[in-house]
Amino acid sequence: MNDSTTATARMFSSDNAAGASPEIVEAVVRAAAGQAPPYGSDDVTAGVRRRLGEIFERDVDVLIVSTGSAANALGLAALTPPWGSVLCHRDSHINNDECGAPEFYTAGAKLVALGGDDARIDPDELRAAVRHKAGDVHSVEPSVVSVTQATETGAVYTAEELRALGSTVKEAGLRLHMDGARFAGAVAALDATPADLTWRAGVDLLSFGATKNGTMTAEAIVVFDRSLTAELSFRAKRAGQLASKMRFHAAQLEAYLTDGLWLRNAAHANAMAARLQEGLKAVPGVDLLGSAEANILFCRLPQQVTQGLLADGYVFYHDRWEPGVVRFVASFATTAQDIDGLLEAVRRHTA
Ligand SMILES: Cc1ncc(COP(=O)(O)O)c(C=O)c1O
Numbered sequence: 001m002n003d004s005t006t007a008t009a010r011m012f013s014s015d016n017a018a019g020a021s022p023e024i025v026e027a028v029v030r031a032a033a034g035q036a037p038p039y040g041s042d043d044v045t046a047g048v049r050r051r052l053g054e055i056f057e058r059d060v061d062v063l064i065v066s067t068g069s070a071a072n073a074l075g076l077a078a079l080t081p082p083w084g085s086v087l088c089h090r091d092s093h094i095n096n097d098e099c100g101a102p103e104f105y106t107a108g109a110k111l112v113a114l115g116g117d118d119a120r121i122d123p124d125e126l127r128a129a130v131r132h133k134a135g136d137v138h139s140v141e142p143s144v145v146s147v148t149q150a151t152e153t154g155a156v157y158t159a160e161e162l163r164a165l166g167s168t169v170k171e172a173g174l175r176l177h178m179d180g181a182r183f184a185g186a187v188a189a190l191d192a193t194p195a196d197l198t199w200r201a202g203v204d205l206l207s208f209g210a211t212k213n214g215t216m217t218a219e220a221i222v223v224f225d226r227s228l229t230a231e232l233s234f235r236a237k238r239a240g241q242l243a244s245k246m247r248f249h250a251a252q253l254e255a256y257l258t259d260g261l262w263l264r265n266a267a268h269a270n271a272m273a274a275r276l277q278e279g280l281k282a283v284p285g286v287d288l289l290g291s292a293e294a295n296i297l298f299c300r301l302p303q304q305v306t307q308g309l310l311a312d313g314y315v316f317y318h319d320r321w322e323p324g325v326v327r328f329v330a331s332f333a334t335t336a337q338d339i340d341g342l343l344e345a346v347r348r349h350t351a
Helices: 022-031 043-056 068-079 101-105 123-129 159-171 183-189 226-238 246-256 258-281 303-312 336-350
Strands: 061-065 084-089 110-114 141-148 175-180 205-208 219-223 287-289 296-300 325-329
Touching (some): 043 061, 061 068, 061 226, 061 246, 068 175, 068 219, 068 226, 101 110, 110 123, 183 258, 246 258, 258 287, 258 336
Parallel strands (some): 084 110, 084 141, 141 175, 175 205
Antiparallel strands (some): 205 219, 296 325
8 A cells, every 4th residue: 555645535436435424423413312202203203204395395205214225125115016027227226236135025026127328227128118018917017117316327317318217107007216325416416306306207216315425324215106105114114124213314314404415415426526537538548438427437447557556555346347447436525635646546557
C-alpha cells in the first residue's frame, strides 16, 4: 500500500462500504430513550408512513425491513402466485444476487431474464414476454415485471420510459415491481418526481432503498396497491422481518427523509461518480462503458492499471463481468479527494 495517499478512502466496490449519515446515527441515539410500543406500532413508524405519503403524493402503506433482498423477495411474493413468472433484466439483482430468495419467498415462481442496454429492460422484448404462453397451463404464467431504478449499471429509466413499460405491463394484466435500492439516486439524476417515477407509471410496489445512501439497516417496502398490505404484513412477520424494536429502523428512515437528506446524499454520490467519469475520459486506454447517470460506473481498464490499483490497496470489482471490465461505486460519503486520489492512481499506472 502507498502511504502517501492513505487519507483517501479506497473502497469503491460498493456503496455498502460507506458508513451512515451523522443525522441518522443521532436519530437512533435519540430513539433509544424511553419506552415505545413494539413491532411498528410506535409514533416514529407512523411518521415514516406519513412522510413517504407526502413524498409520493398519495396515501401509501409502508413495511420497514432490514435488507433490500427481503424487500424485493417479500414484495414479489405478494405480486405473483407460485405458478407465475417474474420478468426481469438478466443483470438484475433479483436474478443474480439474492441467492434464490425471490424464488423461495414466492414458493417457486420462475424468474425470466430479459435483455436490454445498461440493465434496462428492452421494451420490445418485454412486449413479447408479457404474453408468452399466457394462459397455457403447461407453462408459468407471466405475472409481474420487476425493474431496477437506478439500474445495476448506474443507468436510469426516464419517467417516459417507465410509463411506456408500465402500459405494456398493465395492458397485459401483469403487476409492476420496482427494485429501488438506489431509488434516491434516480430521483436525484432525473427531472421527475418520485410519483412520476413510480405509481403514475404503474408501479404497484417499490423496494425503497436507504442503506446504500445513508441509513444503517433500514429499507422500506412502499405499497401503492394497498390491497396487498394485509398479505405483506403476514409475510413480513413469517420471514422474520417484523422488528420488535421497529422504532430504531423507523428513526433511521425518519432522519433520512427529513430536510431532503436522502436526495442530498444521492446527488452527492452521483456527482462523485460524474467527477470520476470526467476524469477517466481524459486517460488514454480507459474505455467508459455506458454512462454513469447515478453512482455506478463501469469501464474497461488496461490490465496493468487494474493490477496497480489493487497493489495500491484499492478495492473494486474487476474481471467479474468480462476480462478487463471494472466497476467503481461512489457513495454519499465519497469525497472529491477520494475521487481525485483514484484518478491520480489511474494516471500513474497508465504512464
Ligand atoms: C440493485 C440492488 N437491489 C437490491 C439490493 C439489496 O441488497 P441487500 O439485500 O444486500 O440489502 C442491492 C444491493 O447490492 C442492489 O444493488
